[in-house]
Amino acid sequence: MSAENSSRASLTAKHGVRAWLTAAGDALTSVIFPSGCRICDALLTDSRRVPICGDCLSSFERVPSVICEVCGRPLPGLSQEQAQLRLCPACQDKTYAFECARSFAIYTGALVHAILLLKFEQIEPLGVWFAGRLAELVQSEPVRFAADVVVPVPLHRQRERERGYNQAALISKPLAKRLRLPHKAVLLMRTRARPDKHVLSLEERWASVRGAFATCPGSQVDNLRVLLVDDVLTTGATLDACARALREAGASSVLALTVARAVRNPLPSSVKW
Ligand SMILES: [Zn+2]
Ligand SMILES: [Zn+2]
Numbered sequence: 001m002s003a004e005n006s007s008r009a010s011l012t013a014k015h016g017v018r019a020w021l022t023a024a025g026d027a028l029t030s031v032i033f034p035s036g037c038r039i040c041d042a043l044l045t046d047s048r049r050v051p052i053c054g055d056c057l058s059s060f061e062r063v064p065s066v067i068c069e070v071c072g073r074p075l076p077g078l079s080q081e082q083a084q085l086r087l088c089p090a091c092q093d094k095t096y097a098f099e100c101a102r103s104f105a106i107y108t109g110a111l112v113h114a115i116l117l118l119k120f121e122q123i124e125p126l127g128v129w130f131a132g133r134l135a136e137l138v139q140s141e142p143v144r145f146a147a148d149v150v151v152p153v154p155l156h157r158q159r160e161r162e163r164g165y166n167q168a169a170l171i172s173k174p175l176a177k178r179l180r181l182p183h184k185a186v187l188l189m190r191t192r193a194r195p196d197k198h199v200l201s202l203e204e205r206w207a208s209v210r211g212a213f214a215t216c217p218g219s220q221v222d223n224l225r226v227l228l229v230d231d232v233l234t235t236g237a238t239l240d241a242c243a244r245a246l247r248e249a250g251a252s253s254v255l256a257l258t259v260a261r262a263v264r265n266p267l268p269s270s271v272k273w
Contacts, residue, residue: 038123039113049125052114057129060105060114063261071095071236072102074263096236097243098228098254100144103261104133107232111260115231119167127170130259134171134229135178137257145255147227149184150176153242154213156193171259172229181227187219188242202235209241215249222250233258 035044037053044053064074068088075086090096105111118126138145152168160166169185176183192212200208215221226246228239233256243254 038117039110050129051117051123052110052126056110056114059109060111061108062105063103070098070100072100072233072261074106090236096240097247098239098256101233101236101239101256101258102137102141103233103258104130104137105260107234107260107262115260118170118231122165122167122170124170127167128174130171131174131178134175134257134259138179138227145227145257147179147181147225147255149187149224150179150181150227150229151184151187151246153228153230153238154185154188154190156190159190159193168230171231175227175229175257179227184219186216187221187226188213188245189216205235206237209237211241213242213245215245219249221246223252224250225253225255226251228254228256230256230258232260232262234262 035051036042037044037056038051039056040053042053042055044051063072066075066078067073068075068086068091070087070091073088075088078086114126117123118130150172152166152172155163155166173183190212191214195208228242230239233239239256243256246254
């Protein structure tokens with residue numbers, strides 16, 4: 001065996017040993033320090049890196065199949081046939097600047113806890129798990145979601161500095177990797193922080209994000225199809241404001257993906273641009 005071959009073989013062996021040690025370490029850790037599911041406290045017996053049990057993960061309520069073609073809002077009471085190419089009232093008014101928005105599950109029950117864990121405890125394996133679910137959405141409609149770049153909804157600089165990370169990027173980064181697309185967190189920035197007030201009315205929510213995003217100076221957006229990623233879609237106002245900034249800078253389309261979708265919010269029909 002040549003010296004080069006033998007060093008390559010030893011590198012491969014080292015890699016294998018390292019992978020084995022990581023797996024063994026995980027298993028050992030779960031035996032020595034048995035930990036509970038961060039949502040229901042059930043004992044986690046396997047060596048999963050996502051600190052949530054299988055029952056909680058499978059309890060997330062999927063978005064129903066009958067939805068608004070543009071914004072993904074569930075359209076209850078319509079048959080699949082009636083709802084084909086149906087638009088919700090907001091999309092009939094052409095409210096949103098994004099091409100379409102889709103979400104993995106409804107923002108309720110265990111998913112609310114899971115999103116909070118991601119947001120405040122930076123649980124990266126959970127971001128990877130969510131990215132896997134969003135990748136499945138993309139792969140189920142490859143033509144609709146054909147994109148050139150993946151971009152997270154940005155936090156304001158100061159907020160990101162305080163928190164130390166952007167929770168949307170914990171999802172968008174592994175998603176870009178799964179889809180083999182470039183991840184460009186620096187493409188978009190938030191130029192105005194969210195007001196400190198905890199609860200915003202629907203109108204305040206729209207007003208607080210209107211014009212609050214811009215593309216970064218020098219960033220190349222022309223003719224790009226952007227896959228925009230966030231944790232939760234509440235009113236769609238944030239994704240809309242991001243999409244406007246990207247489209248004004250020349251993006252050819254903006255496709256929005258979020259892990260969760262709030263459905264109890266009223267439609268922003270009173271909003272005038
Ligand atoms: Zn659980
Ligand atoms: Zn809609």
